[in-house]
């Protein structure tokens with residue numbers, strides 16, 4: 210047998226072993242895909258991929274081969290993600306608003322393989338998941354300009370869903386006109402009040418009139434339907450594509466920090482979070498009607514070493530002048546220290562629940 214034949218026989222043997230291993234790996238990936246579907250988690254997990262590469266690359270003794278093996282792992286994981294997409298494809302994702310609105314843009318980016326279903330408001334989207342009509346919903350919880358989204362906070366307090374992921378969508382506004390219009394034609398701009406406010410300086414410099422719409426997508430649709438070259442909408446590039454508008458000017462908002470945080474809600478809690486140090490959790494509670502109860506409750510968190518990042522209060526709808534509290538804190542509350550903290554905190558509360566935890570806040574780019 211010559212060298213070629215010998216080496217090919219070896220490869221045949223290796224491939225047959227690898228085929229069996231590949232099948233086992235893909236079966237494990239299927240289990241992971243189903244787990245993610247139930248919990249509204251994204252397929253891609255950057256930290257896990259990094260860990261897989263680091264751990265396995267270290268097994269390769271020949272330094273010449275190591276970089277090829279890293280490439281092999283990357284390809285293998287890309288194949289596994291494609292397979293997971295096939296399994297999850299059609300996951301039903303509820304969002305509130307119409308196509309082209311920012312909630313829709315966020316949902317599309319988080320679940321590009323999902324079936325996105327529009328609901329008329331936050332409550333309808335949330336309840337569609339509670340009823341089992343959808344697998345998860347994408348709702349805004351906070352905007353860097355307008356602050357918390359109160360209606361969603363109330364749903365989190367009263368409802369039964371969990372937050373297993375948080376995503377920040379950076380929002381860039383553009384000036385959008387009907388095809389053939391140019392910047393010089395524009396006299397009036399239309400958009401959501403927040404978008405108009407975020408572009409106030411630009412609007413003032415150009416001397417435009419403004420008209421408010423319920424959301425940026427509706428404003429874009431009105432420009433398209435109106436066929437008036439003197440009217441432009443302020444909205445995203447995605448909205449421009451959707452409604453066949455042209456970008457007459459780009460990046461017209463003043464603050465580059467304009468962003469909205471979207472939470473993904475699902476019926477099943479994601480118990481095990483990444484414990485690499487970036488974990489966060491969300492609590493909701495009411496305190497006993499006693500002097501110092503709130504201060505004592507807050508002290509419990511710090512005494513167990515949890516760093517509180519946000520504290521908010523909202524009125525309880527059915528009890529006048531009574532409030533519930535929302536806390537977002539850093540750390541992993543699923544371990545022993547966390548459960549001790551929660552038990553201790555419970556002593557100061559009438560009601561306490563963990564609404565969600567997630568390992569990383571993912572930044573979404575609009576385009």
Ligand SMILES: C=C(O[C@@H]1C=C(C(=O)O)C=C[C@H]1O)C(=O)O
Pocket residue numbers: 238241252253254255257258261285286287289290293
């Ligand atoms: C299998 C998973 O999903 C994806 C695919 C991975 C893989 O094939 O090893 C790793 C991380 C994820 O991007 C997982 O999250 O573990």
